[in-house]
Ligand SMILES: Nc1ncnc2c1ncn2[C@@H]1O[C@H](COP(=O)(O)OP(=O)(O)OP(=O)(O)O)[C@@H](O)[C@H]1O
């Protein structure tokens with residue numbers, strides 16, 4: 025089950041960090057960003073299953089169409105999901121019950137690139153969604169996911185800058 029969706033500078037979504045539960049209704053006026061919000065999940069799915077060029081190319085020929093107000097040169101998307109019990113048995117450490125996947129995509133010499141790509145496993149424990157007790161990159165899971173789109177897992181420590189930005193997003197009301 026998806027437990028959080030985040031977007032920073034993606035199309036009309038300037039800064040969104042939305043916790044998710046079992047049931048949600050998405051309501052808003054026309055052009056308020058409902059479809060764009062749903063496309064965060066679809067985009068990340070396309071990215072993982074088909075790769076960067078496909079995910080971007082299916083949406084636009086101009087990368088800047090995907091940045092907030094078509095002004096920026098990058099955007100960030102993140103998703104957090106609870107791992108199914110039957111899949112947890114495949115992890116090196118089955119205590120992890122939550123996976124977070126986040127990417128920053130940007131332009132470099134007019135080419136669309138991954139600026140960051142992070143896959144993290146977390147244990148939420150008994151304190152409810154978002155109460156992260158521990159988080160480490162899991163090389164086995166990361167390689168399984170990334171190999172589907174022919175990329176190699178590079179173990180890395182999450183940059184403090186990105187972690188701070190996410191903490192900031194979570195402390196603020198969603199802004200569209
Ligand atoms: N790069 C961008 N920066 C800012 N706004 C954008 C960008 N790309 C598209 N938009 C605008 O985002 C708005 C939201 O569109 P979206 O389709 O997500 O709304 P919606 O709530 O699904 O509308 P509807 O109810 O008509 O389906 C549109 O007005 C669109 O012009």
Ligand SMILES: [Mg+2]
Nearest residue numbers: 055058059060
């Ligand atoms: Mg719509």
